[in-house]
Amino acid sequence: MTLTERLEALRSRIARACAEAGRDPSGVELLPVSKRQPLPLIQEAAALGFHRFGENYVQEGAAKAEAAPGLEFVLIGPLQRNKAKAALQAFREILSLDRPDLADRLRRLAEELDVVRPVWLQVDLWNEATKLGGCAEADLPALLDALGGDARLPLEGLMAIPPPGEATAFRQLAGLRDRLQQELGRPLRLSMGMSGDLEAAIAAGSDQLRIGTAFFGERAS
Numbered sequence: 001m002t003l004t005e006r007l008e009a010l011r012s013r014i015a016r017a018c019a020e021a022g023r024d025p026s027g028v029e030l031l032p033v034s035k036r037q038p039l040p041l042i043q044e045a046a047a048l049g050f051h052r053f054g055e056n057y058v059q060e061g062a063a064k065a066e067a068a069p070g071l072e073f074v075l076i077g078p079l080q081r082n083k084a085k086a087a088l089q090a091f092r093e094i095l096s097l098d099r100p101d102l103a104d105r106l107r108r109l110a111e112e113l114d115v116v117r118p119v120w121l122q123v124d125l126w127n128e129a130t131k132l133g134g135c136a137e138a139d140l141p142a143l144l145d146a147l148g149g150d151a152r153l154p155l156e157g158l159m160a161i162p163p164p165g166e167a168t169a170f171r172q173l174a175g176l177r178d179r180l181q182q183e184l185g186r187p188l189r190l191s192m193g194m195s196g197d198l199e200a201a202i203a204a205g206s207d208q209l210r211i212g213t214a215f216f217g218e219r220a221s
């Protein structure tokens with residue numbers, strides 16, 4: 001399958017899911033996830049109108065950002081403190097902010113580098129995806145405190161990778177988003193849904209789908 005064919009199939013899946021959920025497809029952002037995909041393929045996607053891509057690894061994303069200055073990359077993978085500076089330099093947004101010490105470090109470095117980088121709080125409501133990162137709901141207040149409403153790291157929304165087969169996961173996340181919006185008195189977006197579960201994510205109100213294989217095809221191992 002070519003990229004164009006895959007994109008067409010993906011768009012019809014999204015359109016069908018939106019129709020079933022009574023949602024306007026223009027309200028669902030498609031973020032292509034380009035981890036372990038070669039730059040020429042990413043450039044092919046750019047020619048189809050995509051300019052922002054999700055990457056999991058700081059080093060890989062930074063190399064791509066340097067090689068393709070016209071494109072934008074956002075970090076969706078776990079971030080270690082010692083890579084925080086490189087991440088702020090290479091990525092336009094950080095979707096995987098999940099701990100107070102990381103928030104502290106990002107704030108200090110964002111000031112030093114004089115950059116603004118929207119952040120998403122990665123949450124884990126299932127207490128099992130530790131390898132994938134994510135903050136438990138009970139720890140969110142401490143994380144928000146550490147972020148301190150810093151204008152250099154504006155809070156964009158919540159990101160999550162629910163375990164497969166967890167049928168109510170997306171609704172739980174939507175509920176958390178609603179509660180947090182109420183508390184903070186400002187809108188928050190929800191980044192949830194991947195190649196295998198985008199329909200359920202759309203039904204539960206996802207604002208952003210992060211799509212790797214259904215967009216680019218299988219990744220290099």
Ligand SMILES: *Cc1c(COP(=O)(O)O)cnc(C)c1O
Nearest residue numbers: 033076194195196210211212213
């Ligand atoms: C790899 C990855 C995706 C995309 O996964 P696919 O199943 O290939 O669509 C989305 N989000 C995160 C955080 C990922 O690591």
